[in-house]
Amino acid sequence: MVYENPDGVRIGLEIHIQLNKLKTKMFCGCSTDYHNSAPNTHTCPICLGLPGTLPVLNKKAVEAAIKVGLALEGKIAEETQFHRKNYFYPDLPKGFQITQYDFPIVSNGKVVIEGEDGEHTVGITRAHMEEDPGKLVHIGSIEKSKGVLIDYNRSGVPLIETVTEPDMRSPKEARRFLDKFRNILEYLDVFDGNLEGAMRVDANVSVHWGTRVEVKNISSHKGVERALLYEIMRQKNVIRRGGKILQETRHYDEGRGVTLSMRTKEEAEDYRYFREPDLMPMRITDWIPAIKETLPELPDAKRARFIEQYGITDMHAKSLTSKIMLADFYEDVCAKGVDPKIAATWTADVFLGELNYRDLEISSYDGKKIGFIHAKDPRIKNSINVSDMVELVNLFAESKISDRAAVEVIRTMLDTAEEKTPSQIIEEKGLFKAEDDLVTKAIAETIAENEAAVKDYLGGTEKSLNFLVGQVMKKTKGTADAKTTRELIIKELKG
Amino acid sequence: MAKWMSVAQVKEKIEESSAEEVTAQYLEAIGKSKINGYVTVSEKALEQAKKIDAEGHDGPLAGVPIAIKDNISVVGLPNSCGSKILESYIPPFNAHVIEKLLAAGAVILGKTNMDEFAMGSSTETSYFGPTANPWDLERVPGGSSGGSAAVVAAGEAPFALGSDTGGSVRCPAAFCGVVGLKPTYGAVSRYGVVAYANSLEQVGPLANNVADIAVLMDVIAGYDRRDSTSIDSKTEYQKALVEDVKGLKIGVPKEFFGEGIHPDVEKAVWNAIHKYEDLGVSWEEVSMPHIKYALASYYIIAMSEASSNLARFDGTRYGYRASGENWHAMVSKTRAEGFGAEVKRRILLGTYALSAGYHDKYYLKALKVRTLVKQDFDRALSKVDVLMAPTMPNPAFKIGEKIEDPLTLYLSDVNTCPINLAGVPSISVPCGFTDGLPIGLQIMGKPFDEPAVLRAAYTFEQNTDYHTKRPPEVA
Ligand SMILES: [Zn+2]
Numbered sequence: 018m019v020y021e022n023p024d025g026v027r028i029g030l031e032i033h034i035q036l037n038k039l040k041t042k043m044f045c046g047c048s049t050d051y052h053n054s055a056p057n058t059h060t061c062p063i064c065l066g067l068p069g070t071l072p073v074l075n076k077k078a079v080e081a082a083i084k085v086g087l088a089l090e091g092k093i094a095e096e097t098q099f100h101r102k103n104y105f106y107p108d109l110p111k112g113f114q115i116t117q118y119d120f121p122i123v124s125n126g127k128v129v130i131e132g133e134d135g136e137h138t139v140g141i142t143r144a145h146m147e148e149d150p151g152k153l154v155h156i157g158s159i160e161k162s163k164g165v166l167i168d169y170n171r172s173g174v175p176l177i178e179t180v181t182e183p184d185m186r187s188p189k190e191a192r193r194f195l196d197k198f199r200n201i202l203e204y205l206d207v208f209d210g211n212l213e214g215a216m217r218v219d220a221n222v223s224v225h226w227g228t229r230v231e232v233k234n235i236s237s238h239k240g241v242e243r244a245l246l247y248e249i250m251r252q253k254n255v256i257r258r259g260g261k262i263l264q265e266t267r268h269y270d271e272g273r274g275v276t277l278s279m280r281t282k283e284e285a286e287d288y289r290y291f292r293e294p295d296l297m298p299m300r301i302t303d304w305i306p307a308i309k310e311t312l313p314e315l316p317d318a319k320r321a322r323f324i325e326q327y328g329i330t331d332m333h334a335k336s337l338t339s340k341i342m343l344a345d346f347y348e349d350v351c352a353k354g355v356d357p358k359i360a361a362t363w364t365a366d367v368f369l370g371e372l373n374y375r376d377l378e379i380s381s382y383d384g385k386k387i388g389f390i391h392a393k394d395p396r397i398k399n400s401i402n403v404s405d406m407v408e409l410v411n412l413f414a415e416s417k418i419s420d421r422a423a424v425e426v427i428r429t430m431l432d433t434a435e436e437k438t439p440s441q442i443i444e445e446k447g448l449f450k451a452e453d454d455l456v457t458k459a460i461a462e463t464i465a466e467n468e469a470a471v472k473d474y475l476g477g478t479e480k481s482l483n484f485l486v487g488q489v490m491k492k493t494k495g496t497a498d499a500k501t502t503r504e505l506i507i508k509e510l511k512g
Numbered sequence: 513m514a515k516w517m518s519v520a521q522v523k524e525k526i527e528e529s530s531a532e533e534v535t536a537q538y539l540e541a542i543g544k545s546k547i548n549g550y551v552t553v554s555e556k557a558l559e560q561a562k563k564i565d566a567e568g569h570d571g572p573l574a575g576v577p578i579a580i581k582d583n584i585s586v587v588g589l590p591n592s593c594g595s596k597i598l599e600s601y602i603p604p605f606n607a608h609v610i611e612k613l614l615a616a617g618a619v620i621l622g623k624t625n626m627d628e629f630a631m632g633s634s635t636e637t638s639y640f641g642p643t644a645n646p647w648d649l650e651r652v653p654g655g656s657s658g659g660s661a662a663v664v665a666a667g668e669a670p671f672a673l674g675s676d677t678g679g680s681v682r683c684p685a686a687f688c689g690v691v692g693l694k695p696t697y698g699a700v701s702r703y704g705v706v707a708y709a710n711s712l713e714q715v716g717p718l719a720n721n722v723a724d725i726a727v728l729m730d731v732i733a734g735y736d737r738r739d740s741t742s743i744d745s746k747t748e749y750q751k752a753l754v755e756d757v758k759g760l761k762i763g764v765p766k767e768f769f770g771e772g773i774h775p776d777v778e779k780a781v782w783n784a785i786h787k788y789e790d791l792g793v794s795w796e797e798v799s800m801p802h803i804k805y806a807l808a809s810y811y812i813i814a815m816s817e818a819s820s821n822l823a824r825f826d827g828t829r830y831g832y833r834a835s836g837e838n839w840h841a842m843v844s845k846t847r848a849e850g851f852g853a854e855v856k857r858r859i860l861l862g863t864y865a866l867s868a869g870y871h872d873k874y875y876l877k878a879l880k881v882r883t884l885v886k887q888d889f890d891r892a893l894s895k896v897d898v899l900m901a902p903t904m905p906n907p908a909f910k911i912g913e914k915i916e917d918p919l920t921l922y923l924s925d926v927n928t929c930p931i932n933l934a935g936v937p938s939i940s941v942p943c944g945f946t947d948g949l950p951i952g953l954q955i956m957g958k959p960f961d962e963p964a965v966l967r968a969a970y971t972f973e974q975n976t977d978y979h980t981k982r983p984p985e986v987a
Binding site for chain 2: 062065066067068069070071072073074101103105107110111112113165167287289290291294295296297
């Protein structure tokens with residue numbers, strides 16, 4: 018089936034991502050780990066743009082950009098070249114931003130996504146390096162702000178701006194592209210999408226193959242679908258009413274879910290780009306082979322391997338590889354000898370499903386425990402251990418607990434802060450599905466092993482019944498209910 | 513104590529008396545100054561000298577005082593760049609060259625006057641008023657490092673640091689009768705030097721003789737990882753002080769003797785070239801056909817870079833700040849009130865040259881011309897070791913004479929700015945006088961071939977006495 022694209026929608030994206038896994042900023046030695054720090058504590062004369070300071074290019078940032086370029090199957094430039102983009106804004110300490118202009122480090126890449134009608138290729142026009150400006154903090158709301166404070170902790174953090182071709186045909190494809198893109202970056206270990214301000218998106222949208230409108234300030238990959246749905250609806254209605262779509266830049270108001278006109282093409286800014294004279298071009302062609310060696314297995318390759326190696330479904334493989342931390346977690350669970358198919362169901366369907374339901378996002382994995390954090394409230398966070406998932410899968414595989422009980426165990430682990438193993442939770446909540454079977458088995462064994470006591474009881478010695486109950490309790494390690502056991506033994510012996 | 517001393521003499525004097533005494537005498541001379549050469553005199557200079565006396569120092573400049581141009585960052589001293597907008601700005605870090613000087617034991621006397629943001633050839637655009645030429649107090653000392661050249665000429669410092677974007681060390685050296693070197697681009701780190709035009713400028717020394725230039729270069733030159741344009745040439749400057757020019761090939765580019773050159777300047781420079789003949793070397797004429805476009809190219813590139821460099825002075829973080837009803841109004845007012853007329857002119861012209869629709873016509877064309885000028889130097893210097901020409905086409909002019917006529921003022925850079933476009937080293941040494949005003953001989957060399965330039969200059973100096981003449985008005 019071919020997707021008809023009835024409204025002639027074309028969407029292109031411009032995505033800024035922070036290379037926030039790097040230790041230092043783009044042109045100075047300041048740490049990028051500023052998210053829990055007081056404002057302006059991660060600054061130095063260079064990232065504050067004090068007169069007389071000069072930029073020194075962070076080679077690790079260039080390596081990360083090359084990695085991204087290779088993962089996007091793009092062409093890597095032979096040498097780095099930087100330009101100045103000149104404009105005035107309080108968050109811009111030098112009055113210009115150091116960025117790349119006509120020689121981006123990456124060009125002509127692509128990303129394959131799950132499109133409206135199966136696999137769909139989105140072209141990557143270019144990806145270039147630049148420095149992040151600082152951040153403005155309004156005192157009060159933007160409209161009624163009494164003043165603005167500036168935090169330059171973010172100033173100079175390495176960014177990669179990626180520009181796609183207008184290849185996406187629906188807001189859903191745009192969101193899928195962003196999910197895949199983020200996933201690839203996290204596989205490369207250059208990006209942590211959970212940090213505030215890590216990804217910022219602008220979109221170009223047109224309908225009926227017409228004039229492009231730029232939508233700015235889409236702050237999250239989750240907001241993109243909503244912003245684009247609104248903008249497409251707006252454009253279709255303008256045309257329906259006989260109006261014309263203007264080439265303009267619109268601002269996305271996340272609170273209201275609408276786009277508002279910022280400026281038309283006539284008012285477009287002139288950034289007066291010119292070569293940054295303080296940075297010499299750096300030849301990077303020779304770096305590429307070594308960087309290629311360090312490229313990890315990427316999502317599509319991992320997905321194919323999971324299907325092959327673990328015998329799981331494509332759906333499971335796709336969702337397990339949708340996040341590198343989840344994929345690693347799953348593989349470590351499997352490494353403990355559990356049934357990989359059962360592990361896939363409980364990891365991909367239940368665990369992930371319960372996370373999504375709670376708006377929790379996977380945020381860390383250290384080889385032992387996988388951590389997750391609330392998308393909107395970072396105070397809400399928790400984790401579960403590999404060993405817990407292994408135990409749970411085994412209990413289920415051995416039919417000791419029902420699916421309903423297993424789901425309950427996972428929910429409990431997500432919702433309580435205390436560290437408890439699945440057995441502890443099962444015990445506390447009395448979730449053993451297999452209790453009856455166990456007790457029945459123990460009773461049968463006890464009767465077979467204690468002929469004398471059975472005889473005594475049948476002969477009228479009530480005390481012997483207590484002894485038999487005690488033996489069953491011993492065999493079930495106290496999980497059996499004493500009163501029920503007593504009744505069952507009586508039933509077994511006296512019919 | 514003699515008023516004018518070489519570094520070697522200063523060191524002897526320190527041996528005899530103390531660093532404190534030497535510094536005190538320079539401070540006394542500064543106190544009696546008639547030239548307005550210093551914008552800021554350091555309160556810490558004496559303390560620094562005393563510390564060296566007390567603790568000893570084995571650096572090559574232990575206790576030797578120096579003057580620093582006011583666009584080179586020194587912790588604790590304002591770095592005003594001759595501008596109202598930075599009058600109150602005190603840098604929290606030292607420039608690379610200052611770190612080197614302090615490590616060598618130098619004592620910083622203070623910060624010298626300059627054209628605002630180094631934009632000028634007369635030191636008249638300074639917010640702190642013009643500096644006078646010690647040879648004639650009614651005349652300019654040249655610029656933009658006019659304060660640095662004038663204080664050396666007046667005996668208010670044994671030597672000084674300036675910066676040279678289009679002639680800003682060599683022009684005042686020529687006007688004030690001192691020696692000034694513009695090193696090869698990349699030889700001296702620019703870290704901590706407030707940028708006017710990054711791709712053109714270098715820090716350069718000014719002194720009473722060539723040997724002191726070499727002493728200073730041995731201290732300040734060398735690789736610095738904080739400046740990506742820095743290059744480790746491993747040059748040993750004092751080793752180049754050889755009084756022998758045999759085998760050296762001299763080229764004379766006729767394009768540097770163009771229209772408007774003062775006849776006495778032309779004569780003095782030819783006398784100098786003939787002096788080399790007496791010393792056993794011959795010269796040949798070389799052609800540099802694109803030199804005539806250098807001035808236009810230089811100004812477009814310098815102004816374009818400046819328009820961007822000076823954008824950071826917006827009153828938001830440091831320096832002068834006007835009040836305004838919102839941020840944009842505050843920035844406009846701050847810049848309108850904080851910058852002088854010449855700085856505003858250059859920002860406007862640079863902004864224009866980079867604007868859409870004009871970028872290719874002006875900025876890109878200027879870059880193409882720059883390449884052609886570089887090729888002229890490459891070609892000429894493939895045949896000869898050094899090029900010789902007048903530093904300035906005219907001697908120092910009167911204060912106020914040209915300031916209302918920017919184009920004429922720009923023309924005075926005609927012989928110095930091509931060197932910055934090419935990035936080659938160039939020195940100006942005294943080679944004569946006209947009506948009591950000094951004349952400078954410019955000696956240019958191949959990139960990183962400062963040794964050939966210094967050798968030629970040193971030999972000339974050893975065989976002439978122009979560098980021993982002192983301005984009578986400040987004696
Ligand atoms: Zn920094």
